[in-house]
Amino acid sequence: MIGQILIDGITSGAMIGLGAIGLTLTYGLLRFANFAHGEFATWGAYLAMLGAGAFGGAAPIGALTFGWPLVVALMVAMALTALLALALDAALFRRLRRHGNAIVLVIASFGASLALRSAIEFAFGPEPYYYTTDIAMTLRLAPGLRATADQLVVLAAALVLMLAMHVLLTRTPLGRAMRAVSENPDLARLAGIDPARIVRATWAIGGALAAAAGVFLGVTVQLRPSMGFELLLPLFAAAILGGVGSVPGAMLGGLVIGIAEAAAVPLAGAQYRAAVAFVVLLAMLLVRPRGLFGGRE
Amino acid sequence: MTRLELRGLVAGYEPGLPIVRGVDLSLAGGEILVLLGPNGAGKSTLAKALAGLVPVAAGTITLDGASLLDVPAHARIRHGLGFVPQTHNIFAALSVAENLAVAAAILPRAARTSRIGAMLAMFPDLAAARRRAAGLLSGGQRQMLAIARALIASPAVLALDEPSAGLSPKLVAMVLAKLREIAVGGVAVLLVEQNARAALAVADRAVILVEGRVAHEGAGAALLDDPHVAALYLGGRAA
Ligand SMILES: Nc1ncnc2c1ncn2[C@@H]1O[C@H](COP(=O)(O)OP(=O)(O)O)[C@@H](O)[C@H]1O
Numbered sequence: 193m194i195g196q197i198l199i200d201g202i203t204s205g206a207m208i209g210l211g212a213i214g215l216t217l218t219y220g221l222l223r224f225a226n227f228a229h230g231e232f233a234t235w236g237a238y239l240a241m242l243g244a245g246a247f248g249g250a251a252p253i254g255a256l257t258f259g260w261p262l263v264v265a266l267m268v269a270m271a272l273t274a275l276l277a278l279a280l281d282a283a284l285f286r287r288l289r290r291h292g293n294a295i296v297l298v299i300a301s302f303g304a305s306l307a308l309r310s311a312i313e314f315a316f317g318p319e320p321y322y323y324t325t326d327i328a329m330t331l332r333l334a335p336g337l338r339a340t341a342d343q344l345v346v347l348a349a350a351l352v353l354m355l356a357m358h359v360l361l362t363r364t365p366l367g368r369a370m371r372a373v374s375e376n377p378d379l380a381r382l383a384g385i386d387p388a389r390i391v392r393a394t395w396a397i398g399g400a401l402a403a404a405a406g407v408f409l410g411v412t413v414q415l416r417p418s419m420g421f422e423l424l425l426p427l428f429a430a431a432i433l434g435g436v437g438s439v440p441g442a443m444l445g446g447l448v449i450g451i452a453e454a455a456a457v458p459l460a461g462a463q464y465r466a467a468v469a470f471v472v473l474l475a476m477l478l479v480r481p482r483g484l485f486g487g488r489e
Numbered sequence: 490m491t492r493l494e495l496r497g498l499v500a501g502y503e504p505g506l507p508i509v510r511g512v513d514l515s516l517a518g519g520e521i522l523v524l525l526g527p528n529g530a531g532k533s534t535l536a537k538a539l540a541g542l543v544p545v546a547a548g549t550i551t552l553d554g555a556s557l558l559d560v561p562a563h564a565r566i567r568h569g570l571g572f573v574p575q576t577h578n579i580f581a582a583l584s585v586a587e588n589l590a591v592a593a594a595i596l597p598r599a600a601r602t603s604r605i606g607a608m609l610a611m612f613p614d615l616a617a618a619r620r621r622a623a624g625l626l627s628g629g630q631r632q633m634l635a636i637a638r639a640l641i642a643s644p645a646v647l648a649l650d651e652p653s654a655g656l657s658p659k660l661v662a663m664v665l666a667k668l669r670e671i672a673v674g675g676v677a678v679l680l681v682e683q684n685a686r687a688a689l690a691v692a693d694r695a696v697i698l699v700e701g702r703v704a705h706e707g708a709g710a711a712l713l714d715d716p717h718v719a720a721l722y723l724g725g726r727a728a
């Protein structure tokens with residue numbers, strides 16, 4: 193049973209971690225909690241559904257429930273959601289950063305979240321969608337240890353994206369510049385970095401990763417207009433658990449939250465699953481407010 | 490030859506509240522100009538205005554004859570102006586090598602490795618600590634890294650805000666000796682200092698700023714010997 197909890201928890205935790213990366217990055221850079229971040233996941237999931245429909249009904253790959261159209265649609269959805277995040281910043285947050293304070297930004301992000309969610313609900317209605325009507329085949333990995341092929345592929349893809357993000361941040365000039373601006377924007381400017389460029393890159397990356405998390409959630413669960421909003425609490429819990437601003441922290445925080453949620457189901461019952469992120473978040477804030485990896489306030 | 494020139498510079502944090510109130514300065518290549526003055530005189534504000542971090546209300550800043558006023562802060566290093574701020578002058582979460590790589594990113598790709606190598610050769614302490622997080626460096630090593638970071642793009646003018654603050658006398662002497670070495674290489678050095686005596690010893694010229702204006706100006710040694718100046722503005726340390 194422990195093995196099963198780990199498989200389920202790590203799979204959903206990897207998606208939470210992906211979404212939390214963007215949240216922690218925008219917080220680290222702009223010092224505000226973006227409550228619209230979950231909607232990037234929703235938009236990504238629905239955009240991928242449109243894309244997969246447009247690219248046609250190819251046969252599923254192997255034991256998966258989806259075919260190449262969804263893989264291509266995932267990439268298109270990531271790119272479009274990156275643009276959505278950039279547009280949201282240009283139209284809303286950038287203006288407010290110039291004049292307003294952090295509270296104004298947070299409230300604006302609440303408004304943006306509501307607008308983005310309503311747009312999806314208006315376009316697609318409140319009922320859930322699935323990328324496919326095929327039943328996911330369950331694989332027996334070991335006695336008492338089962339996972340669908342979809343789950344394993346999603347887990348692998350999420351881990352690859354996290355690894356890519358880690359390599360970007362530690363091995364590339366863009367990643368180093370992002371870390372530099374996040375720590376000290378003035379010193380970064382003295383070193384020749386244009387913070388506006390880094391802010392744009394961060395929105396694009398955060399939006400794209402959230403979109404991927406949304407698509408993965410759509411593959412393993414379902415699509416609903418509120419899917420991203422409901423992801424928001426686990427995302428915040430993961431980001432705070434890992435130390436706000438820390439990307440490895442967000443990834444690890446996501447895994448911890450995912451596993452804790454999966455463990456809560458047999459222990460406390462499925463109805464308490466949603467409360468887990470909140471409890472972990474609260475415990476963390478009491479014990480170590482800076483988070484596991486957090487160095488600064 | 491004059492490289493950096495300030496004329497009638499007025500700068501401050503809030504509109505209508507000038508901190509720097511009409512400063513004229515000029516600085517030639519190979520020269521060290523020390524900027525002294527009591528706490529709150531506006532030395533750091535002047536240096537930050539030069540770097541583009543504080544708005545300029547009036548006056549001009551020219552580097553090699555070209556105005557810097559319309560150049561955003563992040564582009565000033567490309568125009569040949571390097572600045573080492575007084576505090577938080579390294580990226581603590583990045584390694585020493587990453588600090589240098591961040592600053593080298595504005596150079597052509599082919600030049601980056603050789604410039605990083607040149608900095609590590611100039612500051613052997615950093616070479617030994619290149620993989621270490623910069624936040625774990627000693628005070629002296631931090632200042633060396635901050636200077637190397639500003640110097641990596643070969644600026645024509647290097648401005649430093651109290652690079653010797655908090656260092657032991659031995660390390661102060663070492664930092665100042667490095668600055669002399671840098672000036673000998675042709676760089677114009679603008680050095681804001683509290684350690685008046687040590688700084689004047691390496692200075693070609695010195696300016697004393699009081700309440701945002703130049704109160705005294707002269708050769709370093711002459712200022713040290715003027716008992717009036719020493720008592721009033723150098724905190725008695727040079728008396
Ligand atoms: N960030 C800031 N915002 C507003 N006022 C400031 C700021 N920094 C410094 N000042 C004010 O500017 C004046 C000059 O400060 P500063 O340039 O730091 O002096 P110095 O470096 O000569 O000690 C002081 O009165 C100080 O209170």
Ligand SMILES: [Mg+2]
Nearest residue numbers: 532533534575
């Ligand atoms: Mg100062």
